[in-house]
Amino acid sequence: MNTSIQPCLFALRDEKNAAFVAKLIPNIPPETILGARTPALRKLARELWKSGDPAPFMAALPHAYFEENGLHAFFLEQIKDFDECLAGVERFLPWLDNWATCDSMSPPVFRKHREALLPHIRRWLASGQTYTVRYGIKLLMDHFLDGDFRPEYLQMVSVIESEEYYVNIMRAWYFATALAKQWESSLPYLQEGRLDAWTHNKTIQKAVESYRISPEQKQLLRGLRRPK
Numbered sequence: 660m661n662t663s664i665q666p667c668l669f670a671l672r673d674e675k676n677a678a679f680v681a682k683l684i685p686n687i688p689p690e691t692i693l694g695a696r697t698p699a700l701r702k703l704a705r706e707l708w709k710s711g712d713p714a715p716f717m718a719a720l721p722h723a724y725f726e727e728n729g730l731h732a733f734f735l736e737q738i739k740d741f742d743e744c745l746a747g748v749e750r751f752l753p754w755l756d757n758w759a760t761c762d763s764m765s766p767p768v769f770r771k772h773r774e775a776l777l778p779h780i781r782r783w784l785a786s787g788q789t790y791t792v793r794y795g796i797k798l799l800m801d802h803f804l805d806g807d808f809r810p811e812y813l814q815m816v817s818v819i820e821s822e823e824y825y826v827n828i829m830r831a832w833y834f835a836t837a838l839a840k841q842w843e844s845s846l847p848y849l850q851e852g853r854l855d856a857w858t859h860n861k862t863i864q865k866a867v868e869s870y871r872i873s874p875e876q877k878q879l880l881r882g883l884r885r886p887k
Contacts, residue, residue, distance in 0.1 A: 664716055667703055668726050671695035684725070684757045692725045697763065700726060704733030717747065721754045728755070732764035741772040745779065752783070755790035758825050762797060773802050784815060792819065793829045800833045804840045813837060813845055817853050830858050835865035838880075839872055849883045856885045 677694025684692070695703075707713060713734045722728050731751060738744035744766045755761050769776050776798065783795035796816055803812050816833050819826065834854070837845035848854055854862065863880045866872050872880070 663711070664707065664727075664730070667707065668693060668695060668724065668730070671699050671703065671726070680725070680759075684759055687725060687757050691723060695726045695729075697729070700729050701733050704730055704737065708734060708737040717751075720750070725757065725760070728757070728760045729763065732760050735764060736766045738766065739768055741768050741775060744768050745776075749779075752791045752794060753788065755794070758790070758793065758829075761790045761794050764794070765801065769798065770802060773807050776802070781815065784819060789821075789823045789825055792821065792823075792826050796826075796829045796833050800829075800836050804837055808841055808844075810844045813841075813848060817848055827855075827858050828861065830854070831861035831865055834858070834862040835869060838862070838866045838876070839869055842876065849880070852885070856887065859883075859885055860887070 671693065673694035673696065675694065676696060677689070677692045680692050680694060681689035707730075716727075717731055717734060722731060735744060735747050735751065738747060748764070748766070751764075780795045780798050783791045786792060786795075796819075799812055799816060803809070813834075816830055819830060821827060834845060834848060849859060849862065852859065863884055866880055867877045
């Protein structure tokens with residue numbers, strides 16, 4: 660761990676929260692989790708970004724602690740130049756090892772350059788790397804289900820083949836969100852059985868739990884559940 664940042668992170672240590680987080684992210688060693696809370700980590704990232712040079716820390720990959728990865732992700736969110744931010748994300752993606760860091764990384768500059776981002780999302784979806792694929796799906800969900808939506812994006816997610824839980828649960832989350840935002844385009848993927856059975860049923864579960872889906876829509880979706 661970078662020695663100038665180490666005291667800052669350990670000052671945020673919360674052992675009770677660390678035990679809680681370890682249960683949510685069982686695929687990483689619990690001893691690598693300090694338990695720093697996300698708002699405090701985001702605040703630290705902003706403060707360190709303004710007061711120092713985070714480049715040495717960001718170059719020191721892989722990181723040893725879960726919170727280091729979180730801090731790295733939040734540093735990337737501070738970058739205002741699209742090309743610089745994209746390059747930083749590209750360097751960091753191979754080292755992502757958990758869903759929480761993956762899902763929390765949302766650089767604001769990406770919202771302003773959606774079309775330029777899209778080719779990279781396509782490449783990430785085809786990478787075969789669990790958290791790189793997951794991140795690509797998340798960006799499609801965050802940035803391309805509203806005004807910039809195209810039906811082809813649903814196809815991009817539907818054809819992903821993976822045995823990884825953390826990929827398929829994100830596929831289900833994506834399609835559940837698509838049902839809430841793009842009902843007419845996304846419903847046929849369930850009606851026609853275009854998703855594998857697990858993702859299909861998990862999509863319906865998440866959609867039925869959503870307040871953004873009407874009671875009538877939920878009733879229709881319940882009738883589309885497939886045998887396990």
